[in-house]
Amino acid sequence: MKLGSLCEQNENRVAITPSVAKNLIKLGCSIVLEHNYGNHLFDSALFTDVGVEFGSKQDVLKAGCLVQVSVPKDSIAMIPADTVLLALTKPFQDKDVLNQLASQRVTTLSMEFVPRSTRAQKMDAISSQANLAGYVAVILASQRLDSIMPMMMTPAGTLPPAKVFIIGAGVAGLQAIATARRMGANVTAFDTRPVAEEQVRSLGASFLKIDLGETGQTDQGYAKELTQEQLDMQREMMKKTCVTSDVVITTAQVFGRKAPTIVTADMVSSMKKGSVIVDCATSTGGNVEGIEPGQVIEKNGIHLIGTMELSREVANHASEMYASNIYNFLAEFLTKEEPISLTLDTSDDIIASMLTIQNGELVQPMLLDILNKQGVS
Incomplete structure (x- = not known):
């Protein structure tokens, strides 16, 4: 052949x-x-x-x-x-x-x-490419961040580890968690699927619990689409974590549908200057309001990375x-x-x-x- x-x-x-x-x-x-x-x-x-x-x-x-x-x-x-x-x-x-x-x-x-x-x-090409995308997301964030990832103890004082918040604990999210932990960051993660908590904790990250009622996953392992009420509740709780985070990485996608908007413009503006947001879902609509697909921009001192198809990096x-x-x-x-x-x-x-x-x-x-x-x- x-x-x-x-x-x-x-x-x-x-x-x-x-x-x-x-x-x-x-x-x-x-x-x-x-x-x-x-x-x-x-x-x-x-x-x-x-x-x-x-x-x-x-x-x-x-x-x-x-x-x-x-x-x-x-x-x-x-x-x-x-x-x-x-x-x-x-x-x-x-x-x-x-x-x-x-x-x-x-x-x-x-x-x-x-x-x-x-x-x-x-x-499974989607999973193999998503694995690399999760790794690349952390690397790109570390390059833009104006501080270091790990805790560092020096004669001049102790530098605290970066706080990284990862939204979505599928293939890309889990790799992002593992990579950020290897770099010494303090990692918190969230996923709508309760089954993801054990996986997140096994990688040494904290799991943000938000009671959204009935969620779950499809028979293919993808997160189910949330109702508008669930999305609003999720955003409100996640905003508190975003405020204290140095890096936010979003990986949430619903197979066959537009990616949900999870991080609103209000949540972005609440973050401190020098923070970095990486949206891994830009090719399917994006999770972050204000992200420009294919572009790296800065708004009010916050770096927004919308690089598409991160595995290409x-x-x-x-x-x-x-x-x-x-x-x-x-x-x-x-x-x-x-x-x-x-x-x-x-x-x-x-x-x-x-x-x-x-x-x-x-x-x-x-x-x-x-x-x-x-x-x-």
Whole structure:
């Protein structure tokens, strides 16, 4: 089976790395990459040494399966019908792109829909990238903060540790907690899911308890959407913690929906000068009022970091992890005998969840349900 990957547009991560290419070739695949592919991260010789070919965009598009970080929007009209595309498709933000892929009859598998299960964990690109995002959020905050993270005892006196408040204890939040603790900060965290308290405390952080009534999580492990009354109650209680914090990091997202606004402009203005806020949810609407997506700004002496897709800040490791997710998917579903091909059996729960477009139609159940509720056709 021939795999292809085009140079990414406005994206510094790649879907195939030299080490993963070597493993894919061992599975029986041949690989063609567009000229200059990943040359900001890897020397081309690292690819050719393991058997990868380089070619033109047209050469890559002849492959039966395209693997990408993001959908190659400017090339959709050139993709042959029945080509398999494996990518982060942003299904809830880029409906027009999905329609174009459907019109072109591109069989599309969305990495966002890898189910949260033990078997699929090694393919879960959302979690792998969120893990890095949590780490990067703390690093960016420490760079902007006008004080140090750890407590420091010196002959001149003792410097107290920074107080870090992390909102959301999913994958990104837990990594942010672990990173901030390793840097010596005093960490407090909050999550609407009661099950998160034990995880937070196991990392050495304090857990902020707020009685919001009925909350919980979905069967995929995501936090459920709160009512307006619950959101108002949550903001009121969190404001007290924000006032005393040096750093606030928000990671709260509801899968398939706009991220909730958790930190209001009033809460931001109540923080002390020199404080830093990092919003990890800017790509889905943002948790912080006043944050500008993709920008780092200062308001009344408070640094607001709205950098999108934080894992891009560590593109080398982000690419390695994403490429490993791709490899693990293909290793699971490529046939083991010649001719090597990709099996898309919808009786398998992973394929049934990831398959987004087939035979020119949107088929992903959750996506269809959300679009129907929104009245989108």
